[in-house]
Amino acid sequence: MNIYRNVTFVAVAGLVLLGTVGCATGINTRPTNDAASGSVAATAVDAAPQSSIRLSCDASALPQPTWTPPIVSAVAVECPTDIVNGVPGQEAAASTLATSHVGTMIAYSLSGLANQETLQPAEAMTEAGILSGHYHPATAIQLIVYPDPGAIDTGVSGPGITVSKVRLDNGFTALVTQGSNGYGTIRIAWTDNVRSYLLMTTVMKTDSGPSGANLADMVRMAGSTPAS
């Protein structure tokens, strides 16, 4: 009789401990999202012509934004296998690298001088050019569509970063991070409980004006992405 009582006590104690440890370590539950307020027709976005590259994935089957900012000039897709195979120096091991959880990247090129590359070798840069923001890389909008639901990258926070939550037009709640001074990378992350998404662009202060897309356009673009 005493053994049964002790076992019962251990079981109850174990459940209490599990709950306590779970809270302490922040074991996440999958976030729930409201259902989309209405259906949005998912239209395939044609990849930019890449005659030497054959797509190894069916990007047209992925949910993609139905609206993009007017400055978008071209679209290209990078499949999971391409991403994994594109790790320089890892080509020999590429076949052993798992792709089952690797996302698909959809890249939206942007028009305008502020979004083109103007970098120079360090020795060729002038102080005036540095201070005016003349030297900058190209800027694009990148959408990473992850094949798994639930988790959102929460790794961007701290000094100089503003974190907020925004309800998108597609009904889902997104985590938005951006530079507190209005510059930096805008990141909009959400999940539709089938896949996860990360939409990014970088706003830089250049001598041709700000690069990238503004926050309102990025939120609208994210919200135009239909659920899986």
Next chain:
Amino acid sequence: MQKRSGHIFLVALFTLAMVMMTPAVANAQQPNDSWSTNGKVGYCGQTSGGYVVAAQNYLWTSDAYLYVDNAWGSNSNAKMRAFQSRFGLTVDGCVGPATWNTIRSTVYSVCSPGYACSLPNFRVALLNGSGQIARQSWYSRTNCDWGSYIQSGINASPISAGSTYGFSSSLVGVVSCV
């Protein structure tokens, strides 16, 4: 008999407690995702070591910096100042918390967040006008450390291509998780 059952009970309770605590210990080793606690890099701080490698690895993509060589000098300083200027940061060439966070915000996981993938698993990529990758840098995030994966073609001695250097004040590999 009663004494023996009491001993069994205590052993079982102790074992169960250890099993339950293991996840807490493992999770406590997770690296700081914000990078703001990285050591300062530049003339204000470190001019060699893992943090310098991390910054140079990033500058290769963001600013076409040549080459990742574990030596912070005038070229590294100039490139970092150009980076800081266009992001509205203090233009002093010093990679401190705000600059590290600005850098970190451009780095993304190629793998679904919360899932394990082969390393390296984080990337920053710059695209050309056709939306194709012009340059990219890779980082590895394990359960307990960050590291810079140095791809071939961007390194100079003593940095080795194909190696991963941990986020550290010294030049070490990625810390192995316990």
